[in-house]
Amino acid sequence: MKDLIINQLKESLVELDYYDTDLQISISTPKNKEFGDLSSNVALLLSKRLNKNPLEIAGDIKNKLDGSDLFKDINIAGPGFLNFNLNPDSITNELKEIINLNDEYGKNNTLKDQKVLVEFVSANPTGPLTVGHGRGAILGDTLSNIFQWNGANVDREYYYNNAGRQMRVLGESVRARYLEIQKENYEFPEGGYEGEYIYDIANDLSKEFGNTLIDNDTIFKETAEKSIFKNITNTLDRIHISFDSFFNENTLYENKDIYTVIDQLREKGLVYDKDNATWFHGTKVGRENDRVLIKSTGEPTYRLPDMAYHVKKIERGYDLCVDIFGADHMDAYPDVIEVVKQLGHDASKIKVVIHQFISILNQGKQVKMSTRKATFITLDELIDEVGSDVVRYFFIMRGVNSHLNFDLEIAKEKSEKNPIFYIQYAYARIMTILSKNDLAIENYNLSLLNQEDEIKLIYKLIEFKELVVKISKDMEPQILATYLLELASMFHKYYAKNRVISDNEELSKSRLVFIQSISIVIKNGLKILGISAPKKM
């Protein structure tokens, strides 16, 4: 719809010789209905370039467009805004498309044939997922959905490391608890994992094997890993997240991929040795600091496998690789991207979405989350408390850059009044009306939908398609959450004022088509967010 107008605007600008290729023509929906259905500020933008009165420019454009049957009328207002009122027929036709496409409405082909890899969660299996992981998990899954709605072929990947020091300490922690249960002498490891779940794992081993494991070196780590991973995937399952692949950092060692990266960097003179360690010469390519890639102990830092992993992603043939990181990775990824670029790959294929952390408040005090110290609230506990829909909505409703404060007590209290219920309720209300209707929805006359609130709602519905494209470009899914809330609100207001089914059969039919369209958009929007659309509440 907006595209149509922009095209017409462009044409007239070209005819008037006002057009400039780098001119961004934007059409917006004004908040105030006095300013028409849609409005544009092109004349204001042009006045600076052309050094000409914006009112005069607007007048010229208006004259050009006046003949078009897209518009009912065009007004010039304020300092030079062009305000358009559209011809009703040109907008109500959209409803037919919504009804026809139904579940498919909103899908598009902007990413058709694109292979997209979304990497998220990627928590090492040292403990259960916490509410801190929730944000990245929901964000990654929702973005994946969005890419799919834009026609992409999406793989969801979980990157993890089951080797390394952390996992060793984990194994030692389980062993210590096992020995404790067996009434043997034990020493709890320095910086060990203190959570209850360690006891659970040790207990299970005790029950199954008695005291026969006292001298076993490997079983504790292996069992812990398996058990924790099962716990993690169960949790993810509960919020309807599943992965296409799990990528183990280990394979980058086994296949020597990390050493290939070192060799290639060395060839380019981007690696040097100092203090017995191997360094990435970041400052040579514009990075702020040089960084250690291989420690003096011979062990790589996390940065090196990260680099190898990203090279690998591109070699696997993905057109777009999206990483979902918490703010703590802020500093690391530019090095990774730089190296990918230096090794001759197209680093623009890698997009990194950084989300800020959530501060957990307990009785007004901030809780520091630590897996090791077990001072965390698990994602499972939150799901138990409020359910999957609320969890998913809560984590996606705010911008990725907002530093959320999250008070668990308030979240529980508010769960009854959570905005997600408001949206779902709008859907349920519509479904009730539709189920009570026995009119055949055919031969309807959409021009009867001519009230102010109906027109505005139709505009809102039309926005949905554009939104799906926009979110995949900006990677900011919170605008969909906001959109659905606004749409639901508009519907609730409409519902309070108007009856859908009335004595007027003609009007009833057109309104049934109307609200069915609304329900489809809500349903599809919720589907993208991974949230259910119940028919009754």
Added chain:
RNA sequence: GCCCUCGUAGCUCAGCCGGAUAGAGCAACGGAUUUCUAAUCCGUAGGCCACAGGUUCGAAUCCUGUCGAGGGUACCA
């Protein structure tokens, strides 16, 4: 110290690649139900958009500085 993100109503936050009168939910107060679901709607109250400069027709939005919060910071991930 330096780098990144943020600061909007009592609280939690939208809005931010400049646009017309700054929004929502919660909390407070007052109203609406013979009606397709009141998990709803209508109204009242609540603001120096942290602060100070700058850019211009126009700034919550862009730039600079100050203050405050969170994160990172050269062999932990």
